[in-house]
Amino acid sequence: MVVDAEHRSSVPSIYAVGDVINRVALTPVALAEGMAVARRLFGGPVLPMDYEHIPSAVFCDPNIGTVGLTEADARARVGELDIYRSTFRPMKLTMTDRGSKSLMKLIVERSTQRVLGVHVVHPDAGEIVQGFAVALRMGVTKPMLDSTLGIHPTAAEELVTMRTPVS
Secondary structure: OOOOOOOEOOOOOOEOOHHHHOOOOOHHHHHHHHHHHHHHHHOOOOOOOOOOOOOEEEOOOOEEEEEEOOHHHHHHHHOOEEEEEEEEOOHHHOOOOOOOOEEEEEEEEOOOOEEEEEEEEEOOHHHHHHHHHHHHHOOOEHHHHHOOOOOOOOOOOHHHHOOOOOO
């Protein structure tokens, strides 16, 4: 279904949100779209729906969490990037036979040092990425992350201690 930025269809009395409008098929997005329509129709602060920096997770083993642009999308949109990547064995698994590894990746616009994407493969990826979604919406930069103290020993501290880009 084709709708405008305010979720109005071509029929004035019909609004549409969620999976039927083919934007971002995630339950929290549909809820936010519905709230935006309700505020517009019934009062309250009218806030346009913002589709940037929507966090998502796949709850497999290990979890996959992502927010912001992929490396390919960032290259197409802004050009020169710094990519930070770390692969490690989670500390909580060091005393076990599990050989599972974690991956953390930051996509950073080289000219501004603005963080454009955070990607995590780790048992707690959804939890980690949720916090970084706020940071991306607020315009976090790599120097801001560098100046943030990590909580040791956590996996999330890896995202604030990566210092050397891989590309």
